[in-house]
Amino acid sequence: MNQNARTPQIAQLACSLFKKFASKKSTAKQPAAPDTAPPAKILPTPVRRLAYGAASKSLKLASESLRLSIIGLELLSDITPALRMARRNRLPHSMAAGVLGAEVATWAAIWPSLLPRPWWVTALNVSIGQAVGHFFAASAAFGLKNALRAAGKRPQDHLTPRLKRNAHWVMGTITLAAMANSVRNQGIQANLVSKSYDRGPLQAAIGVSAGTLGYGVLLLIGEAVQFTVSRLSRQIGRAVPMLVAWPLAVAALIYVAFALSDRVVLRRFIRSASVRAQRLNQSVFPNSMMPWEPERSGSPWSYEPWTAVGAQGRRFLSSGPRAHDIAEIMEFARAREPIRIYAGLTSGRSLRGQARRIMSEMDRTGAFHRDTIIIQMPAGSGWINEWSAAAPEFLTKGNCATVTMQYSILPSAISYVVDKQAPLEAAQLMTSAIRHRLDSMPEDNRPKLYLAGESLGAFAHLDSYDSLEELLAICDGAVFTGPPSMTKFMSKLSPDPGSLERVPVIDGGRHVRFAAAPAHTRHDPFGRSYANSWQRPRVLIAQHASDPIVWWSSSLIYKRPGWMHESTPSTLYADTFHALGWAPIISFWQIGLDQINSLNVPGGHGHNYYEETFWYWDSVLGSQSRVPLTPRLAQRAEKWVRDHPS
Template sequence: MTRVLDTLRRLWDIWLPSVTGLTVAALAAWVSLMPSLLPRAWHYQGIVTGVSMFVGYGVGVALRTLWRKFVAPQIKLHPDLDALGNKLLLFARLSAPYVLVVYLITATATAIRWQDQVSDLVESARPPWADYMRIPWIALAIFIGLLVAARGLRRLYQLFVRVVSRKFKLGENTARLTGAVLATVLAFGIVQGVVPRLFFEAANRISGAQNTEDLPGTTRPTVPERSGGPESVVNFDDLGLQGRRFVSGGLDQAELTDLMEEPAEQPIRLYAGLESAETDDDRSALVVEELNRTRAWEREAVVIVPTTGTGWINPHAAQAIELLSAGDVAIVGTQYSYLPSWISFLADREKAEAAGRSLIEAVVGWRQSLPPDVHHPNLYLYGESLGTQAGEAAFSGIRDIRNTVDGVLWMGPPNSNRIWRSLVERRDPGTPATEPVYADGLLVRFSEDPAEFRDDDTPWIPPHVLYVQHATDPVVWWTPDLMFDRPAWLSEPPGKGRHPGMTYMPVFTFFQVTADLGNAIGGSQGYGHLYDHQILDGWAAVTGREEWDDDEFVRFARLHDRAMESQERG
């Protein structure tokens, strides 16, 4: 027994972990395992728990420091109580690290029920029990690694203070203050300048290289109705990876006719990439040239799609509207960035908005400039995720939208969307934030599942503007306000798929939803940030398609599934 205690003491002397820090780290670990919006894979949950423990440990150390400096000196205990307290504290210090390991394993085992329930709610497969039990070891590895790194930085700081104190003959407190100021300035500069610059430069280089890649099955169009094809004013090689995927994807006229067993038009797909022209306005002008070249005014509808991140257009959305219109439609988009959508959300939101505004204004201006005796196609707007923010940027509000286009379908809008947020905040009293009602649903509608509009005859004044948003989509609900403000959606009965055990805790909920952002497509279709299976119902609602009922949906869903068999989502 003595030998064991000696070993524990030696390990303690090496590591000197804070009991308070470990206690708060354990609390943070427990919170990280509580229900959130979406289920997490074991390795991702391990990372989230490990980082949470490290943050909790730092909070605990800060609390201990404040206690020792300001509270403990004011407390006087009887010598016997003081001696007993020191013995208990010694025991706690020796046993705390090992208790933490046992606690983490036990907490994970008890949290499995929560994770299984979240998986069931979003109709996702439950991971094997053995996978869950890997979480503690990943979490401990992450926690220890971060702790070692932090202690290394602390030792560098202490060394700096000693060197400054000796060289400049400063007092210890002055040297410490100088070191703290310089460390803060350096850290702020790195976080605000160096790290983001290096990160975005690296992301740009990697994404730029990917932008020039050739995807299997991506070939230059052979029909004039596609950008990059015969007679196009846009070079196929300049469209970027996602642009080339878009114009070479989808069913052509013959395939549509064969699939639908009725005559179909050749769908028009027009696009301009970053390499097609230098500015947003120049790229938008190229799209307008393409609209004129392909005689797009003869089509029943033109769909404007402000893209997300790399210039991606959801092939499910494009194929759905082409099926519903039997190909009598033109779809247009432009690229504004190489970066993936989540990086663009951090760094390129202004670029996304500028590109969306330019494209929408150019196409709206094109339709308005058509001669009176020429057919004026319906103008629809589609956006997904960051694409909704790019689309909103062209308008001052809901009245401006309704006066400009003939319908809007926006899926998974980020919480930072200006128009969306103002509508949700001004929703009709008594309606939930997850599915708000604005002006009795006459002007704009919100839906967790647009299947509710099949056979719907409630008043909805055209043009139809529809936001589709899931109660489990972290992109929709994440905001910095979660740090200290309880959001409305967590004060209401849970929306579809959200675990009723998810409650609001200042700071902790912010980190939970932030972690969910990295796992936004971790559920199944119809939950989280996955909207593909709801696009058909969304288009039918926005275009005011007549006699759209369950039977029609099933028929087109089958056609859509067959059409997408040879197409990758990207």
């Protein structure tokens, strides 16, 4: 019997039971009362009617609530992975193909990507994955039916109910097995990135459940969109043929959606992010104190005031090893005070003005009289990786100057969207000004120039050059870590035949070497020696296999990249699964979400380039390094950086 038909009967039965109960209570035999007892009071008829009416309404309300709860539970079971394969109670038959597509997409959504996930990332993957699977399957079924009808054939279902039922049970079983395997894979993935694993079956179940609810919300939105398009196409169909009306309705709805998302959502989001970033840029981090060394910007002797360098500038200038730290850690008799120069982004001053301030600070501090000058390009907010900044200071005995300038206050992703030319312009202005000054100096008394940057900072340097030859002509070496996938310079490099995409070999390792671990400075990912010796200028590009910033690209939407299925020898030092699954759109979404979690892993994994940078700088500096880096010295220097967080 239909649930809707059962509900009124439940209400009638409940009312009759209540009346019988009330009748029995009123006619029940009472004990004999003494002659002096007052007569029993009988409620007036209107009051009795009011009481019966209130009771009846309460029961009807409870019955309706029960009915709605049952409907809600049935709908939830209709969209829940595995359960929906057993039976569907409420969703229309027209959604059958979409539900099957969602079930298959669930398998891909919970398959591992680059990093272990918290439950809420699993939920986002499941909701979007199921929606994508539903859309593609429903669209394919709709197109197939229309094609058959256009050919004069009636779509027929040749599957018997028993075959359907068995197929559904098999799919449901696969889903349950995939969920169990997902929990196991998350543990393996956590071990690969040296992260403690504390997410068991409960968190996985919460993630899938929350994602399923999200899928239900997206279904409702989809139905609303479909209803709107149908209504709009009927209205337009009064003036034009229906064959034209439907595409016009879809185009109109897409235009309105994009206009609203741009003006209402995106612009407000960027405005809000800018306000927060401005507030953060004006703040002072707890460990940031004004430096008292004349060799640092922001000091009382500096042309660049402490208040002008921004929060990240204050962090950079107050941190890092001093001369006595370098001498103690690296076991020198004495060391020089390293120079750190930083020009902040202030209102009323252009990037060109910042570059002029950099040159003034370099003249003031005597930077052009040091043996080594390093141009460090920051990430979007002005952040500099302290590991990469401190490493050459330890290795050169402090005989170096690190210079940088802030080009944005926004996080890297937003900064790139808002103004992707700003980091390029900043890098070009600073590099050209310093290179011009160096070229005017006697060659035998000229400091060596090195470039460095992480994430958007690496992009700023690399995409400032049209070719590798141009980059090699401008500097004496470079260390770039975690360059984002949109860095066009990477496509200008020609890997040797047989190279792996994750750690390609360029010209036998003559000038450029990619590294997922320090060992790749000495051998290729197959463990073989490079065909050519590493000549100067040396360029090192570090990119972890688990770094989603490096590997996330728009081509993931429609194409499986080579790095997902290439061989993974042990000497590749890959910290991901050997074979990663790929699905259109879903993999793009998964790796995109991995970026949120890319910093929540230990150093040497994800987007964290920490201890390894000491070895990268040691290999690139060569003769500029004043001490051979040994594991013991590296551990001492690394411990100092860890113990002095910026």
